[in-house]
Each structure stands twice: as structure tokens, then as C-alpha cells.
Amino acid sequence: MTTITLANRGNTTFEVTGRRPLLDELRDQGVDLPFGCKYGGCITCAAKLIEGEIDQRSQVALNNRQIADGYVILCVARARTDCVLEIGTESHDRLYRNPFLDPLEPHELKADIATAKETPDGLHES
Amino acid sequence: MECCGPGYASPSEAMKAPREEILYTIAIYTGTGIQKPDYLCTIDADPASPTYAQVIHRLEMPNIGDELHHMGWNACSSCFDDGSMSRSYLLVPGVRSSNIYIVDTATDPRAPRLHKTIQGADIKSKTDLSAPHTVHCLGSEIIISMLGNAKGEAPGGYLHLDRDFEILGRWENSMGDIPFGYDFWYQPRHNVMASSEWAAPNTFMPGFDLEEVGHLKYGRRIHLWDFEKKEPKQTFYLGEDGLIPLEVRFHHDPDSTHGFCGAALSSNIIHWWQDGSGDWQWEKIIDVDNEPHPEWPIPVPGVITVILLSMDDRFLYFCNWLHGDIRQYDISDPHNPKLTGQVWMGGLLGKAPEVNGLQITGGPQMIQLSLDGKRLYVTTSLFSTWDNQFYPEIRTNGGCMLMVNCDTENGGMEIDPDFAVDFGKEPNGPSRCHETRYPGGDCTSDIWL
Ligand code: FES
Numbered sequence: 001m002t003t004i005t006l007a008n009r010g011n012t013t014f015e016v017t018g019r020r021p022l023l024d025e026l027r028d029q030g031v032d033l034p035f036g037c038k039y040g041g042c043i044t045c046a047a048k049l050i051e052g053e054i055d056q057r058s059q060v061a062l063n064n065r066q067i068a069d070g071y072v073i074l075c076v077a078r079a080r081t082d083c084v085l086e087i088g089t090e091s092h093d094r095l096y097r098n099p100f101l102d103p104l105e106p107h108e109l110k111a112d113i114a115t116a117k118e119t120p121d122g123l124h125e126s
Numbered sequence: 127m128e129c130c131g132p133g134y135a136s137p138s139e140a141m142k143a144p145r146e147e148i149l150y151t152i153a154i155y156t157g158t159g160i161q162k163p164d165y166l167c168t169i170d171a172d173p174a175s176p177t178y179a180q181v182i183h184r185l186e187m188p189n190i191g192d193e194l195h196h197m198g199w200n201a202c203s204s205c206f207d208d209g210s211m212s213r214s215y216l217l218v219p220g221v222r223s224s225n226i227y228i229v230d231t232a233t234d235p236r237a238p239r240l241h242k243t244i245q246g247a248d249i250k251s252k253t254d255l256s257a258p259h260t261v262h263c264l265g266s267e268i269i270i271s272m273l274g275n276a277k278g279e280a281p282g283g284y285l286h287l288d289r290d291f292e293i294l295g296r297w298e299n300s301m302g303d304i305p306f307g308y309d310f311w312y313q314p315r316h317n318v319m320a321s322s323e324w325a326a327p328n329t330f331m332p333g334f335d336l337e338e339v340g341h342l343k344y345g346r347r348i349h350l351w352d353f354e355k356k357e358p359k360q361t362f363y364l365g366e367d368g369l370i371p372l373e374v375r376f377h378h379d380p381d382s383t384h385g386f387c388g389a390a391l392s393s394n395i396i397h398w399w400q401d402g403s404g405d406w407q408w409e410k411i412i413d414v415d416n417e418p419h420p421e422w423p424i425p426v427p428g429v430i431t432v433i434l435l436s437m438d439d440r441f442l443y444f445c446n447w448l449h450g451d452i453r454q455y456d457i458s459d460p461h462n463p464k465l466t467g468q469v470w471m472g473g474l475l476g477k478a479p480e481v482n483g484l485q486i487t488g489g490p491q492m493i494q495l496s497l498d499g500k501r502l503y504v505t506t507s508l509f510s511t512w513d514n515q516f517y518p519e520i521r522t523n524g525g526c527m528l529m530v531n532c533d534t535e536n537g538g539m540e541i542d543p544d545f546a547v548d549f550g551k552e553p554n555g556p557s558r559c560h561e562t563r564y565p566g567g568d569c570t571s572d573i574w575l
Binding site for chain 1: 156157158159161190191192193222223224256274276277278327328331332333334335336337338341343422423424426510511514515516518521
């Protein structure tokens with residue numbers, strides 16, 4: 001079992017098994033969470049990971065900038081360690097941006113089309 | 127001609143129908159932070175009524191997070207000759223959940239009730255389709271464009287339902303090499319269907335990354351189908367002139383081959399037709415220029431998110447969701463449209479931040495025209511995630527509906543000063559209004575065989 005702390009719900013804590021997506025485990029314990037598609041493709045259930053490690057390999061909704069900003073897709077995410085999360089649309093402050101005013105760098109696109117980031121010493125990171 | 131089925135014998139008969147007294151409009155909480163189901167509103171559109179321009183009924187769906195979007199009837203004028211059919215059920219799909227709600231509007235038209243739910247999970251397991259969009263009836267059956275497979279990948283296909291709303295499977299025999307789906311319309315006398323391209327659900331649902339257009343993740347084609355063979359037969363590659371082609375409309379006149387589509391990102395209107403030698407041609411007939419913005423380093427595209435034709439096929443209406451204007455063009459000569467009217471509400475250019483005492487958040491988006499062509503109802507929300515990107519204040523302000531009076535003699539439009547529905551004041555908090563339909567059919571619902 002791992003412990004999930006909801007930072008913007010008065011630091012309430014919940015024990016989860018990690019065997020099912022966090023959305024289901026938390027909702028089963030009475031946490032009111034937004035969701036839509038439930039397969040990791042629509043972003044409605046996004047939350048912000050403040051601390052801890054999460055496996056969300058099957059999500060396809062987030063671009064690399066959103067991932068770098070800590071967003072996780074609860075409908076497919078499983079906790080690997082104890083985690084601190086901010087949930088709900090209050091956590092979405094950096095999730096949405098005007099695409100004309102704030103373009104993405106090539107390495108910030110979604111994983112399937114992102115290109116590696118050029119670093120000054122010639123090394124690549126993605 | 128008197129007959130027994132639903133709808134009207136012809137578009138010109140439809141224009142003589144009694145004035146709409148109520149409207150059905152989608153309102154959503156998905157993506158707003160309010161944990162309530164999306165709902166179908168009944169709005170009083172009878173000026174003699176004490177509750178004129180108010181929401182008089184709300185049918186909440188049984189789930190949250192559906193993102194209700196577009197909707198369609200179980201039957202339309204295509205069943206005019208079939209006395210066993212009636213226009214009694216509105217099909218209301220949730221694009222995120224893939225649930226499809228069948229709403230009974232006949233028992234009490236002012237207070238529609240849920241008749242049946244087709245579960246998204248069922249649709250996925252039986253047809254490998256998700257993300258329902260456009261609903262058209264097809265004689266006594268129904269087809270719905272589905273924008274993805276069960277995993278939200280393009281191109282999806284078409285869900286086929288029988289008259290009792292049982293899943294028959296997929297309608298199409300082949301998607302050919304169509305990369306994306308979105309809207310469609312068919313013109314049976316010419317055995318043709320036209321379909322357009324948005325993107326894969328996994329691409330457009332999380333929001334709009336402009337860079338993905340360059341990576342070919344968004345559409346730029348219109349497809350013509352052999353309607354009887356249920357397979358695509360020709361593609362118009364629109365290229366830069368047709369980025370993100372959305373709403374597709376054929377002329378209402380069933381003998382016509384002329385059709386139109388709004389390319390949202392290019393902000394162009396595309397027109398196609400069959401020429402004298404039987405070949406299908408296309409051209410760009412309207413090009414909305416990008417506009418400078420006081421605070422933006424780059425000019426703002428119009429973003430044409432909807433188009434609509436009046437029942438007599440004389441006027442084309444469309445909205446520039448980011449600019450904030452609704453335009454009316456006389457398309458009596460479809461090759462040479464003439465701008466005859468323009469009004470402003472909301473938008474990013476700051477031309478009409480307030481209308482009828484209402485602060486407008488968002489821009490003009492879905493429109494629906496009365497059958498007689500005189501009243502255009504307009505709502506402001508596009509899609510929850512895209513709203514959040516371009517008009518983040520819509521979270522707290524909600525959407526709104528206005529009515530535009532249209533001059534059908536000389537052309538021209540004027541926003542009606544007495545009609546405004548503020549979805550910012552809904553009982554459960556600010557919601558966002560989207561598509562509108564009328565009980566008797568409207569200018570985007572009916573097709574004639
Ligand atoms: S509910 Fe759609 S991504 Fe989680």
C-alpha cells in the first residue's frame with residue numbers, strides 16, 4: 001500500500017494498492033474527481049504531482065511540457081511510491097495555454113512527435 | 127403535400143412551418159470544475175410567454191464528464207413518407223465518454239426525459255469506435271460519425287443504429303485511406319456523402335497544440351463517398367487553404383450537388399459541386415483575413431467553427447470564434463458569395479465585450495437558424511479544453527445565448543435586444559452552452575431523399 005496526500009484537500013490522506021488507476025482507487029474512497037474518457041486520452045482527469053513517483057505510461061493526453069510541469073493522468077496513473085497530489089481543476093493553472101501566444105518547443109510536443117532537445121554540450125535529452 | 131411521417135415534404139414546405147416555441151440546447155460542466163452532469167436545456171423561445179428567453183427545464187444526464195456536444199434526431203424529413211416514424215427522440219452523444227443518450231422529447235416536449243442510454247463501453251466493445259460526433263438519420267436508421275477507435279486513435283468510422291437504438295455495428299464498408307473523421311452530410315439523389323476531418327480524439331481532446339498541425343495531426347481534406355457502397359470515392363486535398371475542415375453542409379435542395387465546408391484554422395469557406403461533365407470540383411470562396419490584436423505579437427485567425435445554410439439555400443452563415451463576428455453571405459451564386467451582414471459578440475479582438483448588458487465570454491460559436499430564416503440563435507462555447515485555452519474566464523462567467531434577427535429580403539443582421547440567456551447564472555454554477563435544436567427540425571437536421 002502507498003499513501004496519497006491531497007495537498008489542496010487539507011492534506012487528507014488515502015491508502016491505495018497501486019493495482020488500479022488512482023482515479024478509481026480515490027473515487028472508491030469518496031474523493032470527487034473530474035474525468036471523461038477514462039483511457040488516458042482526454043486530459044479531463046489531470047492532476048498535479050507535487051511529490052512521489054507515478055507510472056502513467058499509457059497516457060496519450062499530455063505533451064512533454066505538461067509532463068515537465070508535473071501533470072499526471074489519474075485515470076491511467078498508478079502510484080509507485082507515496083505521492084502528494086493537487087487535484088481538480090484548481091490544479092490546472094499550467095495545463096492550458098493559448099497556443100498562439102505560448103508555442104511549444106520541439107522537445108515539448110507530445111512524445112510521439114517530440115524531437116530531442118539540443119543541449120549546449122551536444123548531448124541530447126528528451 | 128400531406129403525408130404522415132415526420133418533417134416536411136421539401137425545404138420550401140419546412141420554411142412555412144410554425145415558429146419555434148422552444149429550443150433544446152446542450153450545456154456542459156465537463157472541464158469547468160463543477161462536478162455535475164452535463165444537461166439538456168429547454169429554452170422558452172415564445173416572445174408572448176412570461177418565461178421568454180429563460181431556461182425552463184434541465185435534463186441532467188446520469189453521468190458526469192460526458193462532454194455533450196452535438197445531437198440529432200431519430201427521424202427527419204428523410205422519413206416524410208413513412209407513417210410508422212415520428213421525430214420523438216433526440217440522440218445526445220457524449221464525445222468524451224462515448225455514452226449516447228436517447229432523449230424522449232415527444233411525451234412532454236417542454237420537459238424531455240431520458241429514454242435509454244447506449245453505454246460507451248458497449249459501443250467500444252462491439253464496434254471498436256469512440257468519440258461520437260454528428261448524428262444523421264438515414265431513413266429509419268441512424269448513423270453517427272465516431273472520431274476514434276476504442277483507444278481514441280483516428281480515423282474511427284461510423285456507428286450504425288437501428289430504429290430502436292440497438293447497435294448494428296459499423297455503417298461503412300471501408301474508410302479507404304481517410305486519416306480523420308468529423309462531420310458528414312449526404313445528398314441521396316446524387317448518391318454522395320461528404321465528410322470532413324478534425325483530428326484523432328487523443329489529439330484534439332486534451333486541447334489544441336498548434337504545432338501538431340504542422341505534424342499532420344489535424345485534417346486538411348474533404349472526402350466524397352459513394353453513399354450506397356458506403357465507401358469513399360474521392361478526396362479533395364485542400365492543403366493550407368483547408369486546415370481543420372469542420373462543418374459540412376450540402377444545399378438543402380435535394381437536387382443540388384453544391385456543398386460547403388468551413389476550414390476552421392485557415393478560416394476559409396470551401397465550396398464543391400459536380401460540373402457538367404460529372405466531375406466533382408472544389409474552390410475556396412471566402413477567405414477571412416487574420417486580424418491584428420492589441421496585445422498579440424501575431425495576427426489572430428478567425429477560426430470558423432461552424433457554418434450553416436438557410437433553408438432556401440440563399441444565405442450562408444458562419445462564425446469567427448476568435449474574432450467574435452457572425453457573418454451572413456448571399457450565396458445565390460455559390461461561386462460568388464456576397465457579404466450581406468455582420469454582427470459582433472465577444473471574441474478576442476475586443477469589438478463587443480458586452481452585448482445586451484451581458485459580458486460575453488468566448489466568441490460566437492454554434493448557431494442554429496429558424497426554419498423561416500429570420501432568427502439565428504448563437505452560443506459561445508466550443509469545446510471544454512479549447513475554451514479553457516482561448517477564453518479561460520469562461521470558467522467563472524459561463525457561456526451565453528443570443529438571438530440575431532436576419533433580414534431575409536435584403537440581407538443584414540441585428541442582435542435582438544430582448545433575448546439573452548446567461549449560462550453564468552445557472553443553478554449549479556456557470557455552465558457552457560453549445561448546440562441548439564428545435565423540436566420540429568431545423569436548418570442542420572433534415573435531409574430530403
Ligand atoms: S478521463 Fe480522459 S484522460 Fe483521464
